[in-house]
Amino acid sequence: MKYFLALDLGGTKTSAALFTQEGVMAENYVYTVASKTFHGESAVYENSKKALEHILDQFKVDMSEVLGMGVGCPGPLDADRGIILNAPLMGWKNFPLKDRLTQDFQIPVRVDNDCNLGALAEQRQGCAMGLKNVIYVTVSTGVGAGILIDGQIYHGKTGGAGEFGHLSIEENGKLCPCGNRGCLELYCSGTAIKDILVQESRKGTKGLVFDLAAGNEGKLDAKLLAEAAEQGDAFSLALFERIGERLGYGLSNLFNLFDPDMVVIGGGVSKSHQFFEEALLRALKSRAIGYVQDGQIAYSSMCDKVVLYGACSLIREAVEKGEKSCHLLH
Numbered sequence: 001m002k003y004f005l006a007l008d009l010g011g012t013k014t015s016a017a018l019f020t021q022e023g024v025m026a027e028n029y030v031y032t033v034a035s036k037t038f039h040g041e042s043a044v045y046e047n048s049k050k051a052l053e054h055i056l057d058q059f060k061v062d063m064s065e066v067l068g069m070g071v072g073c074p075g076p077l078d079a080d081r082g083i084i085l086n087a088p089l090m091g092w093k094n095f096p097l098k099d100r101l102t103q104d105f106q107i108p109v110r111v112d113n114d115c116n117l118g119a120l121a122e123q124r125q126g127c128a129m130g131l132k133n134v135i136y137v138t139v140s141t142g143v144g145a146g147i148l149i150d151g152q153i154y155h156g157k158t159g160g161a162g163e164f165g166h167l168s169i170e171e172n173g174k175l176c177p178c179g180n181r182g183c184l185e186l187y188c189s190g191t192a193i194k195d196i197l198v199q200e201s202r203k204g205t206k207g208l209v210f211d212l213a214a215g216n217e218g219k220l221d222a223k224l225l226a227e228a229a230e231q232g233d234a235f236s237l238a239l240f241e242r243i244g245e246r247l248g249y250g251l252s253n254l255f256n257l258f259d260p261d262m263v264v265i266g267g268g269v270s271k272s273h274q275f276f277e278e279a280l281l282r283a284l285k286s287r288a289i290g291y292v293q294d295g296q297i298a299y300s301s302m303c304d305k306v307v308l309y310g311a312c313s314l315i316r317e318a319v320e321k322g323e324k325s326c327h328l329l330h
């Protein structure tokens with residue numbers, strides 16, 4: 001039996017899984033640990049290595065049975081060389097992730113941006129299976145996108161394509177940490193939801209979501225908002241609708257620019273899509289120049305596993321293409 005390893009290295013969590021040669025996740029098992037962010041360059045790396053070693057132990061797999069490893073990471077990164085250009089959370093600047101993993105595990109390694117791998121997973125095995133031009137949008141702590149053109153990842157010149165969250169939708173809007181103003185993610189990410197809830201709470205706005213938090217600002221987040229919306233809280237439902245509108249306006253720019261076959265939306269906030277999908281479609285259709293069908297927007301069913309599936313597809317295809325280990329080692 002031969003296997004592939006997959007790693008999803010995030011700002012908060014690091015997940016690892018084992019896949020069969022056919023791309024099936026072994027026992028549907030994902031091992032997740034907190035990322036050792038802000039602990040320095042080697043802490044994050046050693047922590048990831050341990051997660052991978054745990055997976056090998058768990059399944060009693062020997063490295064001789066592993067054909068390769070796929071890794072998803074937040075950008076910006078150089079996918080060809082597997083170098084993480086700048087990840088302040090991890091303490092990484094020009095960090096040679098691919099070389100380090102290749103040396104330590106002695107197998108071929110492929111690295112790409114997590115949103116790009118989300119797109120790859122959805123197009124290879126998910127709800128956009130077999131479609132040509134697919135965009136995966138993640139709505140979680142931030143907002144990002146992965147773009148597949150003719151089934152291939154579009155990286156752009158420097159690997160920086162897909163910064164959908166930094167599309168400016170308000171000329172004189174809020175200042176974003178990226179230096180721009182009015183960026184989309186300031187209005188509809190998980191972070192934005194937290195900020196809005198805290199502001200409203202301090203203003204004394206009434207709503208079940210604030211009752212549920214019982215004065216604890218730390219509890220105010222997208223999950224609690226969904227809980228309150230579930231119980232019919234008018235404030236929470238209206239906020240989700242506003243988020244859907246903003247996302248819809250943002251997506252209309254993607255439709256006008258790419259005319260994609262499908263946009264798949266994933267990420268933590270997307271789990272509550274029942275509360276915002278109507279507003280999203282309405283806003284999207286009102287701003288898109290071409291005709292948008294309801295089925296061109298889908299919500300990821302792979303959820304938290306999407307990057308792992310994409311990482312597996314990435315390395316599986318590289319290995320299948322005959323890029324043998326000696327090639328990938330250098």
Ligand SMILES: [Zn+2]
Nearest residue numbers: 166176178183
């Ligand atoms: Zn920005």
